Amino acid sequence: MSNIEWTEQTWNPTTGCDRISPGCDNCYALTMAKRLKGMGSAKYQTDGDPRTSGPGFGITTHTDTLTEPLRWKKPRKVFVNSMSDLFHARVPVEFITDVWRTMHATPQHTYQILTKRPARLPRVLDRVYETLDLNEPLPNVWLGTSIETDDHARRATALSHTLAAVRFVSAEPLLGPLPSLELDDIDWLILGGESGAGARSLELQWIADLLAAARRSGTAPFVKQLGSVWAREHNASDSKGGKPDDWPAELRVREYPQNLRAAA
Template sequence: MTTTIEWTEATWNPTTGCDRISPGCDNCYALTMAKRLKGMEQQRGTARPKYQNDGDPRTSGPGFALTVHPDTLDAPVKWRIPRRVFVNSMSDLFHARVPVDFVTSVWRTMASTPQHTYQILTKRPERLARVLEQVHGALGLEEPLPNVWLGTSIESDDYARRADALRLAPAAVRFVSAEPLLGPLPSLDVTGIDWVILGGESGPGARPLELVWIRDVIGQCRTAGAAPFVKQLGSVWAKASGASDKKGGSPEDWPTDLRVREYPAAA
């Protein structure tokens, strides 16, 4: 499926649904979208298998229970044009309830479609090394797939440790998504990290972003050799500055030094 996410070109959701585990999840767009999609299909008298299972209301919501979809595993095989693919824009592939066998099936599809580049983002990087050891063993892989990028979300300094867990996982490219960035990241170590996405929050209840937080992380990237990618500055900043894009996503509105959208050298 095509997407408007600036740093990728398509999305693929072999699983859907998730559970909130940290403040970066509070305004989850996927949770809100799942509720809307479920309601739309009910009104039409049809049902989307992806959005019919309700999650725990304390951590999830309508249509957003963790659900695996084996029927979607071959979707990238049918895409003739090579593309960057965000895997699970509506879920987390390394959620505890995703079976290792299913993760192995996802890896098998990615191995069979080397023309695509897959970007996998998780808030649960502690599972990466352990699960991937089993996946690589099942598939007989001695090296990480060169077309698979592994990333973790870090929204505040309380979760900077996620980068440490990411470094332990076998990956051709490792990346951090600091979006939504909710505070400074003085403890973040981007050694061994190839790419850092930075962005503010948008939508209802958006929390503010201080530009100095982004500048500091860009400086860390320059020191460590990571590529920074500023996605947006958020709706709070956009409103305060009178930016043309309500999400603060138009670089022409930004200070010149923040107009940075680089990709990792390995790309």
């Protein structure tokens, strides 16, 4: 199971990644991979480039993990690759196709895939769908992108060019206002401040502005947490600022896309 508020299960058919933008600076997965390598975990023995990655965090595919969801009988929301980016350039298209094959075989689950590389989505998925002889997006697969500063708001535009049952943006860690973010083709918006060592601060006005933008576009907003800096400054009951009871009332918003609200 998962402690991430907006999902229920994590599934990591690939592990490892490379930092490409400021939101990656304090990557929790990179830190965890180093710890797991030291513990001898078989999935985290490949080192990445020390300039952009680290010990145990080199891109690795795990064929033996592909069948895990087949054993889960109860329907659940599944975050795909909490410890990697499925659309990293070094993940073979053939392996991504195998991931899609598993998701196609398990329609009882809803899969949430998050990438910082949405420009790859259309061309990669064209090949995946052609191989699997699929004519339309899988209804149980949500595709999302991470956006931490306005310099990367264009990722949402790239995502909007991809066919998907649900498109979502994760603005976490939110490191500044996002005035350029276009939400008209985005179904779901996750908002969150940074947590952990070295966390950077969040201004609540950034959240308020994005909630207003989501209302105008009909995008479902989900405020995940207000971050460690806010939690410390306000003596919050949770070190990540993740307890809505501690927040201003107008920020206590946790919605899902309309077509799955009943299942949430």
